[in-house]
Amino acid sequence: MTAHSRNTPQFYLTAPSPCPYLKGQSERKVFTHLVGDNAPQLNDLLTHGGFRRSQTIAYRPACETCRACVSVRVRVEDFQWTKAFRRNRAANADLIGAESAPIPTSEQYSLFRAYLDSRHSDGGMADMTVLDYATMVEDSHVRTRLVEYRRRGAESAITGRGAGPLQAVALVDRLSDGLSLVYSFYDPEQAERGLGTHVILDHVARCRAEGLPFLYLGYWVEGSPKMDYKRRFRPQEHLGSGGWEIRED
Structure with a gap:
Protein backbone atom coordinates (compact mmCIF):
# COMPACT_ATOMS: atom_id res chain seq x y z
CA MET A 1 0.00 0.00 0.00
CA THR A 2 1.31 3.43 -0.92
CA ALA A 3 1.85 5.77 2.03
CA HIS A 4 0.72 9.39 1.61
CA SER A 5 2.04 12.38 3.50
CA ARG A 6 -0.36 14.08 5.93
CA ASN A 7 0.48 17.28 4.05
CA THR A 8 -0.64 15.88 0.67
CA PRO A 9 -4.44 15.97 0.35
CA GLN A 10 -6.26 12.90 -0.93
CA PHE A 11 -9.80 13.39 -2.24
CA TYR A 12 -12.72 10.98 -1.83
CA LEU A 13 -16.30 10.79 -3.12
CA THR A 14 -19.26 9.91 -0.94
CA ALA A 15 -22.06 7.56 -1.97
CA PRO A 16 -25.39 9.19 -2.97
CA SER A 17 -27.71 10.15 -0.13
CA PRO A 18 -30.97 12.17 0.13
CA CYS A 19 -30.44 15.90 -0.34
CA PRO A 20 -31.25 17.88 2.85
CA TYR A 21 -32.25 20.98 0.85
CA LEU A 22 -34.17 19.89 -2.26
CA LYS A 23 -36.89 17.27 -2.06
CA GLY A 24 -36.45 14.36 -4.43
CA GLN A 25 -32.79 15.09 -5.11
CA SER A 26 -29.77 13.10 -3.99
CA GLU A 27 -26.39 14.51 -3.06
CA ARG A 28 -22.78 13.43 -3.31
CA LYS A 29 -19.76 15.21 -1.89
CA VAL A 30 -16.07 15.25 -2.63
CA PHE A 31 -14.01 15.64 0.53
CA THR A 32 -10.52 15.62 1.96
CA HIS A 33 -8.93 15.76 5.40
CA LEU A 34 -7.61 19.02 6.86
CA VAL A 35 -4.71 17.74 8.94
CA GLY A 36 -0.99 18.32 9.20
CA ASP A 37 1.12 21.46 9.16
CA ASN A 38 -0.43 22.77 5.95
CA ALA A 39 -4.05 22.52 7.09
CA PRO A 40 -4.59 26.32 7.41
CA GLN A 41 -3.17 26.99 3.94
CA LEU A 42 -5.15 24.10 2.45
CA ASN A 43 -8.37 25.30 4.09
CA ASP A 44 -7.72 28.74 2.62
CA LEU A 45 -7.14 27.36 -0.88
CA LEU A 46 -10.11 24.99 -0.79
CA THR A 47 -12.51 27.63 0.55
CA HIS A 48 -11.55 29.81 -2.40
CA GLY A 49 -12.48 26.83 -4.57
CA GLY A 50 -15.93 26.39 -3.06
CA PHE A 51 -15.24 23.94 -0.24
CA ARG A 52 -16.65 24.18 3.28
CA ARG A 53 -15.11 22.94 6.51
CA SER A 54 -16.70 20.57 9.02
CA GLN A 55 -14.25 19.64 11.79
CA THR A 56 -11.19 18.22 10.01
CA ILE A 57 -13.02 17.64 6.73
CA ALA A 58 -13.25 19.99 3.76
CA TYR A 59 -16.07 19.13 1.36
CA ARG A 60 -18.02 20.44 -1.59
CA PRO A 61 -21.04 19.15 -3.54
CA ALA A 62 -20.33 16.76 -6.40
CA CYS A 63 -23.88 15.90 -7.44
CA GLU A 64 -24.31 14.24 -10.81
CA THR A 65 -27.52 15.95 -11.98
CA CYS A 66 -27.81 19.12 -9.88
CA ARG A 67 -25.79 22.33 -9.55
CA ALA A 68 -28.10 24.20 -7.17
CA CYS A 69 -25.48 24.66 -4.42
CA VAL A 70 -23.47 27.83 -5.07
CA SER A 71 -20.66 29.20 -2.89
CA VAL A 72 -21.37 32.76 -1.72
CA ARG A 73 -19.14 35.47 -0.31
CA VAL A 74 -20.07 39.04 0.65
CA ARG A 75 -18.02 41.98 -0.63
CA VAL A 76 -17.31 43.86 2.58
CA GLU A 77 -16.04 47.18 1.26
CA ASP A 78 -19.21 47.84 -0.76
CA PHE A 79 -21.67 46.25 1.64
CA GLN A 80 -25.15 47.72 1.39
CA TRP A 81 -26.42 48.70 4.82
CA THR A 82 -30.14 48.70 4.10
CA CYS A 207 -14.03 41.91 8.36
CA ARG A 208 -13.95 45.63 7.69
CA ALA A 209 -12.14 46.30 10.98
CA GLU A 210 -9.51 43.67 10.12
CA GLY A 211 -9.09 44.87 6.54
CA LEU A 212 -10.51 41.64 5.09
CA PRO A 213 -12.42 41.99 1.81
CA PHE A 214 -14.78 38.99 2.06
CA LEU A 215 -17.18 37.24 4.39
CA TYR A 216 -17.82 33.65 3.27
CA LEU A 217 -21.39 32.45 3.93
CA GLY A 218 -21.18 28.91 2.57
CA TYR A 219 -23.75 27.65 0.06
CA TRP A 220 -26.81 29.34 -1.31
CA VAL A 221 -29.18 26.70 -2.69
CA GLU A 222 -31.60 27.91 -5.34
CA GLY A 223 -35.06 26.59 -4.56
CA SER A 224 -34.36 26.00 -0.86
CA PRO A 225 -36.25 28.32 1.53
CA LYS A 226 -33.72 27.46 4.27
CA MET A 227 -30.92 29.13 2.30
CA ASP A 228 -32.78 32.04 0.70
CA TYR A 229 -31.81 34.47 3.47
CA LYS A 230 -28.26 34.65 2.13
CA ARG A 231 -29.41 36.60 -0.93
CA ARG A 232 -30.09 39.65 1.27
CA PHE A 233 -26.43 40.35 2.02
CA ARG A 234 -25.13 42.36 -0.92
CA PRO A 235 -23.13 42.89 -2.97
CA GLN A 236 -22.08 39.27 -3.10
CA GLU A 237 -20.04 37.06 -5.36
CA HIS A 238 -21.00 33.56 -6.48
CA LEU A 239 -18.49 30.92 -7.53
CA GLY A 240 -19.17 29.72 -11.07
CA SER A 241 -17.31 27.98 -13.85
CA GLY A 242 -15.39 31.18 -14.56
CA GLY A 243 -14.43 31.85 -10.95
CA TRP A 244 -15.94 34.30 -8.46
CA GLU A 245 -18.42 36.63 -10.17
CA ILE A 246 -20.55 39.47 -8.84
CA ARG A 247 -24.23 38.56 -8.47
CA GLU A 248 -26.31 41.26 -10.12
CA ASP A 249 -29.87 40.29 -9.11
Whole structure:
Protein backbone atom coordinates (compact mmCIF):
# COMPACT_ATOMS: atom_id res chain seq x y z
CA MET A 1 0.00 0.00 0.00
CA THR A 2 1.31 3.43 -0.92
CA ALA A 3 1.85 5.77 2.03
CA HIS A 4 0.72 9.39 1.61
CA SER A 5 2.04 12.38 3.50
CA ARG A 6 -0.36 14.08 5.93
CA ASN A 7 0.48 17.28 4.05
CA THR A 8 -0.64 15.88 0.67
CA PRO A 9 -4.44 15.97 0.35
CA GLN A 10 -6.26 12.90 -0.93
CA PHE A 11 -9.80 13.39 -2.24
CA TYR A 12 -12.72 10.98 -1.83
CA LEU A 13 -16.30 10.79 -3.12
CA THR A 14 -19.26 9.91 -0.94
CA ALA A 15 -22.06 7.56 -1.97
CA PRO A 16 -25.39 9.19 -2.97
CA SER A 17 -27.71 10.15 -0.13
CA PRO A 18 -30.97 12.17 0.13
CA CYS A 19 -30.44 15.90 -0.34
CA PRO A 20 -31.25 17.88 2.85
CA TYR A 21 -32.25 20.98 0.85
CA LEU A 22 -34.17 19.89 -2.26
CA LYS A 23 -36.89 17.27 -2.06
CA GLY A 24 -36.45 14.36 -4.43
CA GLN A 25 -32.79 15.09 -5.11
CA SER A 26 -29.77 13.10 -3.99
CA GLU A 27 -26.39 14.51 -3.06
CA ARG A 28 -22.78 13.43 -3.31
CA LYS A 29 -19.76 15.21 -1.89
CA VAL A 30 -16.07 15.25 -2.63
CA PHE A 31 -14.01 15.64 0.53
CA THR A 32 -10.52 15.62 1.96
CA HIS A 33 -8.93 15.76 5.40
CA LEU A 34 -7.61 19.02 6.86
CA VAL A 35 -4.71 17.74 8.94
CA GLY A 36 -0.99 18.32 9.20
CA ASP A 37 1.12 21.46 9.16
CA ASN A 38 -0.43 22.77 5.95
CA ALA A 39 -4.05 22.52 7.09
CA PRO A 40 -4.59 26.32 7.41
CA GLN A 41 -3.17 26.99 3.94
CA LEU A 42 -5.15 24.10 2.45
CA ASN A 43 -8.37 25.30 4.09
CA ASP A 44 -7.72 28.74 2.62
CA LEU A 45 -7.14 27.36 -0.88
CA LEU A 46 -10.11 24.99 -0.79
CA THR A 47 -12.51 27.63 0.55
CA HIS A 48 -11.55 29.81 -2.40
CA GLY A 49 -12.48 26.83 -4.57
CA GLY A 50 -15.93 26.39 -3.06
CA PHE A 51 -15.24 23.94 -0.24
CA ARG A 52 -16.65 24.18 3.28
CA ARG A 53 -15.11 22.94 6.51
CA SER A 54 -16.70 20.57 9.02
CA GLN A 55 -14.25 19.64 11.79
CA THR A 56 -11.19 18.22 10.01
CA ILE A 57 -13.02 17.64 6.73
CA ALA A 58 -13.25 19.99 3.76
CA TYR A 59 -16.07 19.13 1.36
CA ARG A 60 -18.02 20.44 -1.59
CA PRO A 61 -21.04 19.15 -3.54
CA ALA A 62 -20.33 16.76 -6.40
CA CYS A 63 -23.88 15.90 -7.44
CA GLU A 64 -24.31 14.24 -10.81
CA THR A 65 -27.52 15.95 -11.98
CA CYS A 66 -27.81 19.12 -9.88
CA ARG A 67 -25.79 22.33 -9.55
CA ALA A 68 -28.10 24.20 -7.17
CA CYS A 69 -25.48 24.66 -4.42
CA VAL A 70 -23.47 27.83 -5.07
CA SER A 71 -20.66 29.20 -2.89
CA VAL A 72 -21.37 32.76 -1.72
CA ARG A 73 -19.14 35.47 -0.31
CA VAL A 74 -20.07 39.04 0.65
CA ARG A 75 -18.02 41.98 -0.63
CA VAL A 76 -17.31 43.86 2.58
CA GLU A 77 -16.04 47.18 1.26
CA ASP A 78 -19.21 47.84 -0.76
CA PHE A 79 -21.67 46.25 1.64
CA GLN A 80 -25.15 47.72 1.39
CA TRP A 81 -26.42 48.70 4.82
CA THR A 82 -30.14 48.70 4.10
CA LYS A 83 -32.68 50.26 6.43
CA ALA A 84 -33.60 46.79 7.66
CA PHE A 85 -29.98 46.01 8.45
CA ARG A 86 -29.54 49.30 10.29
CA ARG A 87 -32.64 48.60 12.34
CA ASN A 88 -31.25 45.19 13.22
CA ARG A 89 -27.95 46.68 14.35
CA ALA A 90 -29.79 49.25 16.47
CA ALA A 91 -32.04 46.59 18.02
CA ASN A 92 -28.98 44.54 19.02
CA ALA A 93 -26.74 47.41 20.08
CA ASP A 94 -26.92 46.10 23.64
CA LEU A 95 -25.03 42.93 22.63
CA ILE A 96 -21.28 42.40 22.71
CA GLY A 97 -19.58 39.67 20.70
CA ALA A 98 -16.49 38.45 22.56
CA GLU A 99 -13.92 36.29 20.76
CA SER A 100 -12.36 33.27 22.38
CA ALA A 101 -10.51 30.08 21.54
CA PRO A 102 -12.72 27.24 20.20
CA ILE A 103 -13.47 25.68 23.57
CA PRO A 104 -16.95 24.17 24.07
CA THR A 105 -18.98 24.79 27.23
CA SER A 106 -22.16 23.33 28.70
CA GLU A 107 -23.85 26.73 28.30
CA GLN A 108 -23.07 26.74 24.59
CA TYR A 109 -24.46 23.24 24.18
CA SER A 110 -27.68 24.13 26.03
CA LEU A 111 -28.23 27.02 23.61
CA PHE A 112 -27.24 24.84 20.64
CA ARG A 113 -29.71 22.16 21.74
CA ALA A 114 -32.53 24.69 22.15
CA TYR A 115 -31.76 26.14 18.71
CA LEU A 116 -31.80 22.74 17.00
CA ASP A 117 -34.98 21.61 18.75
CA SER A 118 -36.75 24.81 17.73
CA ARG A 119 -35.41 25.44 14.23
CA HIS A 120 -33.93 22.20 12.85
CA SER A 121 -35.58 19.32 14.68
CA ASP A 122 -35.74 17.29 11.46
CA GLY A 123 -32.24 18.14 10.22
CA GLY A 124 -29.10 16.09 10.02
CA MET A 125 -27.72 17.62 13.23
CA ALA A 126 -30.82 16.99 15.35
CA ASP A 127 -29.33 14.03 17.21
CA MET A 128 -26.01 15.67 18.11
CA THR A 129 -24.91 14.90 21.66
CA VAL A 130 -22.79 17.08 23.90
CA LEU A 131 -19.75 15.08 22.75
CA ASP A 132 -20.69 15.64 19.10
CA TYR A 133 -20.93 19.37 19.79
CA ALA A 134 -17.57 19.42 21.54
CA THR A 135 -16.00 17.70 18.55
CA MET A 136 -17.57 20.19 16.14
CA VAL A 137 -16.00 23.07 18.06
CA GLU A 138 -12.64 21.63 19.09
CA ASP A 139 -11.70 19.42 16.16
CA SER A 140 -9.91 21.94 13.96
CA HIS A 141 -6.39 22.19 12.58
CA VAL A 142 -7.01 25.62 11.07
CA ARG A 143 -7.36 29.16 12.42
CA THR A 144 -10.72 28.96 14.18
CA ARG A 145 -12.36 31.04 16.88
CA LEU A 146 -15.64 31.36 18.74
CA VAL A 147 -17.64 34.54 19.18
CA GLU A 148 -20.07 34.60 22.10
CA TYR A 149 -22.81 37.24 22.21
CA ARG A 150 -24.16 38.53 25.52
CA ARG A 151 -25.83 41.73 26.70
CA ARG A 152 -23.66 44.59 27.87
CA GLY A 153 -22.95 44.54 31.58
CA ALA A 154 -21.71 47.01 34.18
CA GLU A 155 -18.06 46.13 33.49
CA SER A 156 -18.28 45.59 29.72
CA ALA A 157 -16.50 48.87 28.97
CA ILE A 158 -13.51 47.52 30.91
CA THR A 159 -13.57 43.82 30.04
CA GLY A 160 -14.88 44.05 26.47
CA ARG A 161 -17.22 41.18 27.29
CA GLY A 162 -20.94 40.97 27.87
CA ALA A 163 -22.74 39.59 30.89
CA GLY A 164 -25.72 37.40 31.58
CA PRO A 165 -27.10 34.51 29.54
CA LEU A 166 -25.61 33.56 26.19
CA GLN A 167 -27.64 34.95 23.28
CA ALA A 168 -25.79 33.64 20.21
CA VAL A 169 -22.59 31.87 19.18
CA ALA A 170 -20.59 31.83 15.94
CA LEU A 171 -17.83 29.40 14.96
CA VAL A 172 -15.58 31.19 12.48
CA ASP A 173 -12.48 30.41 10.40
CA ARG A 174 -9.86 33.08 9.62
CA LEU A 175 -8.73 33.04 5.98
CA SER A 176 -6.14 35.11 4.15
CA ASP A 177 -8.83 37.29 2.56
CA GLY A 178 -11.78 37.00 4.89
CA LEU A 179 -13.76 35.26 7.58
CA SER A 180 -15.75 32.10 6.96
CA LEU A 181 -18.85 31.50 9.07
CA VAL A 182 -18.69 27.77 9.76
CA TYR A 183 -21.79 27.59 11.96
CA SER A 184 -23.88 29.89 14.13
CA PHE A 185 -26.82 29.45 16.48
CA TYR A 186 -28.86 31.63 18.80
CA ASP A 187 -31.63 31.80 21.38
CA PRO A 188 -34.82 30.78 19.52
CA GLU A 189 -36.95 32.66 22.07
CA GLN A 190 -35.41 35.96 20.94
CA ALA A 191 -36.85 35.80 17.40
CA GLU A 192 -37.75 39.49 17.38
CA ARG A 193 -34.06 40.40 17.61
CA GLY A 194 -33.12 38.76 14.31
CA LEU A 195 -30.00 37.28 15.91
CA GLY A 196 -29.03 35.22 12.87
CA THR A 197 -28.94 38.37 10.78
CA HIS A 198 -27.08 40.21 13.53
CA VAL A 199 -24.30 37.61 13.62
CA ILE A 200 -23.71 38.06 9.88
CA LEU A 201 -23.81 41.86 10.09
CA ASP A 202 -21.41 41.79 13.02
CA HIS A 203 -18.97 39.71 10.99
CA VAL A 204 -19.23 42.10 8.06
CA ALA A 205 -18.11 44.79 10.52
CA ARG A 206 -15.34 42.53 11.86
CA CYS A 207 -14.03 41.91 8.36
CA ARG A 208 -13.95 45.63 7.69
CA ALA A 209 -12.14 46.30 10.98
CA GLU A 210 -9.51 43.67 10.12
CA GLY A 211 -9.09 44.87 6.54
CA LEU A 212 -10.51 41.64 5.09
CA PRO A 213 -12.42 41.99 1.81
CA PHE A 214 -14.78 38.99 2.06
CA LEU A 215 -17.18 37.24 4.39
CA TYR A 216 -17.82 33.65 3.27
CA LEU A 217 -21.39 32.45 3.93
CA GLY A 218 -21.18 28.91 2.57
CA TYR A 219 -23.75 27.65 0.06
CA TRP A 220 -26.81 29.34 -1.31
CA VAL A 221 -29.18 26.70 -2.69
CA GLU A 222 -31.60 27.91 -5.34
CA GLY A 223 -35.06 26.59 -4.56
CA SER A 224 -34.36 26.00 -0.86
CA PRO A 225 -36.25 28.32 1.53
CA LYS A 226 -33.72 27.46 4.27
CA MET A 227 -30.92 29.13 2.30
CA ASP A 228 -32.78 32.04 0.70
CA TYR A 229 -31.81 34.47 3.47
CA LYS A 230 -28.26 34.65 2.13
CA ARG A 231 -29.41 36.60 -0.93
CA ARG A 232 -30.09 39.65 1.27
CA PHE A 233 -26.43 40.35 2.02
CA ARG A 234 -25.13 42.36 -0.92
CA PRO A 235 -23.13 42.89 -2.97
CA GLN A 236 -22.08 39.27 -3.10
CA GLU A 237 -20.04 37.06 -5.36
CA HIS A 238 -21.00 33.56 -6.48
CA LEU A 239 -18.49 30.92 -7.53
CA GLY A 240 -19.17 29.72 -11.07
CA SER A 241 -17.31 27.98 -13.85
CA GLY A 242 -15.39 31.18 -14.56
CA GLY A 243 -14.43 31.85 -10.95
CA TRP A 244 -15.94 34.30 -8.46
CA GLU A 245 -18.42 36.63 -10.17
CA ILE A 246 -20.55 39.47 -8.84
CA ARG A 247 -24.23 38.56 -8.47
CA GLU A 248 -26.31 41.26 -10.12
CA ASP A 249 -29.87 40.29 -9.11
